[in-house]
Amino acid sequence: MRRTPPRRPTIKDIARRAGVSESAVSFALNGRPGVSEATRERVRRVAEQLGWQPSTAARALSGEGAATVGLVLARPARTLGVESFFLRLVSGVQETLAARRFGLLFQVVEDLDAECAVYRRWWAERRVDGLLVVDPRAEDPRPGLLDGLGLPAVVIGAPAVTAPPGAAISTVWADDTGAMASVISHLHTLGHRRITHIAGLPELAHTRRRMACLRAEAARRGLPDARSVTTDYSDAQGAEATRRALAGPRPPTAIVYDNDVMAVAGLAVAAERGLSVPGDLSVVAWDDSVLCRNTHPALTALTRDTAAFGRRAAEHLLALLDGAPPRRTQDPTPTLLHRASTAPPPCEA
Template sequence: MPAKRPTIADIARAAGVSTGAVSYALNNQRGVSENTRRRIHEIAATLGWVPNTAARVLSGGPAGAIGLVVDRPARVLGIEPYFMQLISGIQAALAGGPTSLLLQVTDNAPAQLAIYRRWWAERRVDGILLVDLLVDDPRVELVTDLGLPAVILGEPQADLGLSSVWTDDEKAMAFVVDYLTTLGHREIVRVAGPEEFVHTQRRTAAFLAATAGLPGARVLTAADYSDDAASRITRRLLTGQRAPTALVFDNDVMAVAAVGVATELGLDVPGRVSVVAWDDSALCRLVRPALTAVRRPTAERGAAAVTLLLHPGDGPSQVKTADPELRVRSSTGPA
C-alpha cells in the first residue's frame, strides 16, 4: 500500500500549531513569527511535504514551472549538443528552487502554437523561453495577446516588446573571417542553417560584410542542421568547380559531417580545406582532426534567461552574455 502523503494537518500536529499558522508559514505570508515559520518549514521538509500544485494554481498561485518548446525533428535534436548545453544552464538556474522546466518537442509551427495555448489555458507554466526566433515570428504575437510572460533566447529586437538574452554572433563571425583571411583563404563558404531564423540571417549578413571584396566568398543554406544536409552540401562543394579552401558551418554536427566527407574524398583537412564549426562541444574536441570552433556561453544564456523570466524588471530587458571565443584547433591551417 503506498505511503500516505503528508498534509498541512500533519505538519500542524507535529509543530503544535494551527493549520492556519502552517498555511501562513508555507506560503510566506504574515501571521507567524520568523522562528515559527522556520520551524514549520523544517518539519515540512522532514515529513516530505510538497505543495499541491493543482490546488495552488486553482487558488490563483503560480504554476511553479516554465516552458520550453523546441521545434526540431527528433532525429536532428537527438544529435545536436547545443540544446543539452542550453538545458544544463536552465536547470542550473532552477536547481534547489520551487520552479521546474516543462519541455516539449514539436516538428511544426502550428503544433508549437497549440502547446502555448494549452499551457496558458491550463495554467501549466508561469512563463516560457522562446528559442530559434523567426522572421515575423507568430509566437511573439500569440504570447503577447495571451499575456504569457516570455523571454527570447536570441538577438534583441526592441519593437517586439519582449526581453531577450543574446550573444554577439556578428562579432564572432567577423573574427572567424579575419582569422581565415589572415591564413590566406579567399574561397570561403558559409554553410548556414535554415534561413527563416533571425540568427541565421544576422550571421549571414555579418559574413557577407566581413567578406566584401572576396569574390570567392558565398553562402549556401541547408534545410536543417543535420549531418545528412551538411554531407550533401560539402560533397557538392568539394567536387565542383571553384571548390572552397575554407568552410564555416552553423553548428558542430554539420562540421563533423563535413570532415567525414572530405576524408572519404581523399582530401586533407586542413591541408586541402579548413573547417570551422559554430557552438563548440565535445564533438569538436573528439573528432580528428579536432575542429576549430566558435565557443558561445550557451549554458550562461540559459541561466540568464531563467533569471530574467522569473525576476522581470519594469519593462523589457536586453541582456548580453559574454562574447564568443574562437577555439583554434587542428581543422584549420594556411590556404
C-alpha cells in the same frame, strides 16, 4: 513491506501538530506577517519534521502560479544536429530553475504550428507560468501569441522580436556577428580569400545574422567569393552543400559550418575527394562539442559556455515572473578555439 504508501503531509497536519490554525501555518511558512517569531519557528520545525512540501496543484489553484516553465523544441525529425547544444542549454536552464523549485515542462514537436498549439494548450491547462522560446525566426508568431495569452517568455537567440512594446518578453542572444567576424578575421589572416559558409535553416534569426555578418565582412575585406548557403543542419545536406561548393568554378579554400555535425560530414566529403584538411581546405565548426575534439584532424571551433547561457536565460525568465521589466541581453562572444583543421590555403590558390 509497506503496502499503503505514506500519505503526503498537508498544512492541516502541520496545523494540528503545531496547535495552530491552517492560516497561521500558511503565514508562517510564506514569511507573511501575522504570526509571532516563536510560532513561525515552531511551525517551520514541524513542517520540516513532516517533510512537508507545498502541493503545486493547490498553489496553482489559489493563484500562485504553477511553479513550472515550459520549453518546446520544434524538431523537424531530420534536424538532429543541434542536439548537443540543446541538452547543454537545458542542463543549464535546470540548474537555475531547480534552485527556485521550478519545474521544466519539456516537449518535442514537429513544427512551429504544433509548437504554438502546445503553448495554447499549456496556457488553457494552466500548466506553466512562463516559457523559454528557442530558435527564433524572422516574422516569428510566437512572441505575439504568448503576449496575447499573458505568458511571460524569454526568447533565446534573437535580440529583437515582433511583439507589442509592453509585452513581458525578454531576449538573450549570442553574439553571432562578433563570432562570425572573428572567424573571418582568422581565415583572412591565414590568407584565405574564398570562404564558403554552410549555414543552417534560413528562417532562423541567428542564421540570418551570421549570413549578414559574412556579407559585411567580405565586403569590408574585399572578398568577392565569400558566400553562404543554407541547409537543414543535417549531415546529409551539409555533405551535399560541401560537394556542390567544392565542385564549383572557384572552390573555397575554407568552409565555415553552422554546426558540428555538418562540419564532420564536410570533413568526410573532403576525404572522399582526396582533399587534405587543412592542407587543401580549412574547416571551422560553429559550436564546439565532443565531435570536434575527436575528428581527424580535430576541428577548429567556436566555443561558448552553453550551460551558462541556459542559466542566464532561466534567470531572466524568473525575473520576469517576479515582475521585473523585460530585458535584452547579449551573451559574451564565443571564442574561436584553434585546432588542427585550419591553416594557410594552398599556394596556387
